[in-house]
Amino acid sequence: MTSIWWLRRDLRLDDNPALVVAAAEGEVLPLFVRDPQLAHLGKARRSRLEASLASLDASTGGALVIRSGDPGTTVAAVAREAGARSVHVTGEFTPYARRRDREVAERLGLDGVAMHSSGTPYAVRPGTVVTGQGTPYKVFTPFGKAWRDQAVAAPVTQPAALRWSRTITGERLDRELLDAASRWEPAGEQAALERWRTFLDSSLADYADGRDRPDLAGTSGLSTHLKYGEIHPRTLLRDLALVGDAQRVGAHSFVNELAWREFYADVLWHRPASAWHDLRELSGMDFDEGPGVDELVEAWCEGRTGFPFVDAGMRQLQQTGWMHNRLRMVTASFLVKDLHVRWQVGARHFLIQLLDADIASNNHGWQWVAGTGTDAAPYFRVFNPVTQGKRLDPRGDFVRRWVPELAHLEGAAAHEPWRHAEGYVHGYCRRILDHSEERREALERYSHARRSME
Ligand SMILES: Cc1cc2nc3c(=O)[nH]c(=O)nc-3n(C[C@H](O)[C@H](O)[C@H](O)COP(=O)(O)OP(=O)(O)OC[C@H]3O[C@@H](n4cnc5c(N)ncnc54)[C@H](O)[C@@H]3O)c2cc1C
Incomplete structure (x- = not known):
């Protein structure tokens, strides 16, 4: 009997309970569905996903079937074509994935096909x-x-005798996305x-x-x-x-x-609503928005704030699709507490840019910084981008690596171009704000806001 192994974010053969259970039923048909929702991901993430699919396809000897369409309709159609009576998945937990899986299970049920979830x-x-x-x-x-x-x-150990079903065909891997993925670190198990x-x-x-x-x-x-x-x-x-x-x-x-x-x-x-709403609401909090702020946010996105450590982090993100954890905290703090912008704006930007974008870690990481999340009392903590830089990148190597306009400044001098006569000779931008003033402003706004106890 053929069963379907519907892959989503469990792209490996080893230590995969859903695959083990599927293989125990006979031939396995590995399926990936290009959900129209994937179009909302940035090209960076889509290309990284494609590279991972290519790697998995290779390790199954080319058995991976890729189809595009609404997940319920598509999985049901593939099950019908393959004559499969069961679909195996790894459990997923984001609000979207939970809804989708409920709907797909219901849709399959109409055809008498069972959907089984094993592992997470x-x-x-x-x-x-x-x-x-x-x-x-x-x-x-x-x-x-x-x-x-x-x-x-x-x-769990990989099933000893995996038999892949090759009864039906799917779409080709996307060459353009695979080419785009060549700039990332290698993908796959x-x-x-x-x-x-x-x-x-x-x-x-x-x-x-x-x-x-x-x-x-x-x-x-x-x-x-x-x-x-x-x-x-x-x-x-x-x-x-x-x-x-x-x-x-x-x-x-x-x-x-x-x-x-x-x-x-x-x-x-x-608390699924905490994906996009404050876990603990800061009522009466005042945020900035409008065209003037949009320009500042754009400078932040592009690594042009004039604060070397912040800019180095944002450029690392832009160029590699990854950012060091410390920089995620410092750049997020800059957006929320120096620019006084809602955390959701930054979270959205990170989700598009980060290859590891994960709604739980990202959006709760942002809430940790914004003081609306799980942490006990950090809302009055404002990261100083200069002292953070000098402490965590004491020789200035990280800044020089990502901000070439500062490559001529030696050691920790790269963190403070404003202190050096030749600091701006290679075109580095001036600071877009005064950190101590904005810190005061942030503390004032936070002291007026009330955090709910939940
Ligand atoms: C504002 C903000 C946004 C973030 N967005 C994401 C995201 O979208 N996806 C994501 O995976 N992580 C996110 N993180 C957490 C963390 O920054 C990254 O997991 C980490 O930088 C990944 O690098 P690494 O694998 O080398 O980490 P390592 O230090 O090697 O840690 C090992 C693993 O532990 C987990 N981990 C480490 N730190 C954290 C943390 N603070 N929160 C949750 N998990 C953690 C990750 O899975 C990581 O791969 C975010 C943090 C902040 C402050």
Whole structure:
């Protein structure tokens, strides 16, 4: 019997419960549906997805079937053509995916085809880590503790005898998107594993300190692989449990970061509206908008604020589709607290630009910065883009790398071109605002706003 393995963001063969269950039924038909919703993603993300599909197609020996259309109609049509009675998926948790999966399951049900969900993109299924009273955790630290106790499942092994169904055909991979993807880091399961092994060998031992330094390759760079499910957190947790003494502190810190990813997915599961609305509303908060502000936001998007650390981060994003975590915090703080713009504006820009764009981590990361999210009391924290830069990029290497107009300034001087006679000789832009003034302004606005206790 043929069953359909409908892939979405679980593009790997190893450690994939949905594939294991599908394979136990006989031949497997791997299907990817080009949902019209994908058109809303930027070209960067679509090209990265295409590269991941190409990699998966290669590892199935060309068995991947790609079809375009509304997911319900398309999956039902493929099931009919292939004579399949079941469709297997990995569970998904964003508000859109939950709605879509409900609708597709109903549509398939009309034809007597069952949709089965096995596994999730997380070590622990969102919604299952709860307090003793059975309620969701609202803050990270106790969630993280309880989550660690539950995040113990071992990776599942790839079925020994996978038989791919080749009964029906689909669309070709998109050559133009694949060409566009050549500017990104390699995609796919193999690339994810290689990156993970390199990180384990070279950076894990120093991760606890190195993770904050954008000038060093201190982090794993796995977020895009995790986003597309090219590697699963179970595999990472298994390897981390086996490290020696020298890496134990780094491993603990890395598990903590994975827990943040799971925490935000859990929060979004319980509070789907928090994707685009304040989790804890700041009532009476005053934001700036209008044509004058649009120009400033454009300068922020393009890395032309005149603050070297902010501009370096925004240009890293523009050119690589990825930005270091510290820079995400500093650039987000700049938009919300120096430009006084709603967090949703920045979140939307990040979702278009980031290859690892994830609505839970991104939109809750933005809310963390804006002071509307899960964190206890950070709304009065305003990142100083200059002191942050001098502390975390002490030699100015990160700034010089992404802002070539400052390449002539040595060491930390790159963080403060205004202090040097030749600071602007290569055309770097002047600061678009006075940070201390805007910080005062932000604190005043925040002190007038009232945060709800929920
Ligand atoms: C404003 C803002 C927006 C963000 N948007 C996204 C996003 O769209 N997608 C995304 O995956 N992460 C997002 N993050 C979290 C974090 O910045 C990235 O996960 C991290 O920079 C990815 O790089 P890495 O894989 O080298 O991280 P590492 O330091 O190697 O961490 C390992 C993994 O842990 C997880 N992780 C690490 N830090 C966080 C965090 N703060 N929150 C949630 N998960 C974390 C990621 O899955 C990451 O791949 C955002 C953070 C902020 C402040």
